[in-house]
Amino acid sequence: MSTSTPNMDALAIEAVRSVVLRTGLLLDGHDLTGWLALFASDGVYELRAYSTEIRQWMTWWLATRGELEKTLSEVVQHVCDPAQRCHVIGAPVVTQQGDKALAVSPFSIFRTLPDGVSSLYMVGHYEDTLAVREGAWRISRRTVITDTRVLDMFTHIPV
Numbered sequence: 001m002s003t004s005t006p007n008m009d010a011l012a013i014e015a016v017r018s019v020v021l022r023t024g025l026l027l028d029g030h031d032l033t034g035w036l037a038l039f040a041s042d043g044v045y046e047l048r049a050y051s052t053e054i055r056q057w058m059t060w061w062l063a064t065r066g067e068l069e070k071t072l073s074e075v076v077q078h079v080c081d082p083a084q085r086c087h088v089i090g091a092p093v094v095t096q097q098g099d100k101a102l103a104v105s106p107f108s109i110f111r112t113l114p115d116g117v118s119s120l121y122m123v124g125h126y127e128d129t130l131a132v133r134e135g136a137w138r139i140s141r142r143t144v145i146t147d148t149r150v151l152d153m154f155t156h157i158p159v
Helices: 010-028 032-037 065-073
Strands: 039-051 056-064 084-089 093-097 100-112 118-133 136-146
Touching (some): 010 093, 032 065, 039 118
Antiparallel strands (some): 118 136
């Protein structure tokens, strides 16, 4: 099974996959500035879930890159979850859409409390649209589709 159209070469596919996988490492390392740098200047972040109770999609968080910058700059002023998070991102499946790339990646996020107890925090998948900006692949839109709707602790840090 091919993961791309014939026009997208292996180097471009690998570059797109690298951006997607790096997002988890940067978030786990609390490098919010580095994570944000992977977004295009007009990038958008969205966190969504489907509610079986009301039978419709819910948007939990929708923000432009500018709004993300403001929110993340204020993180130090908030009470933060003391747990360490660990993103496990499955291999992104990359397809070309004109001059953009779409990467779909399953993910799991584990949460480890200061006492060493780990648990599964969230499961879902990323739908990332990327484009070449400033000479590198950047995320123009990240849609997080979470299957998990009951969280141990909500966070103002992106997933």
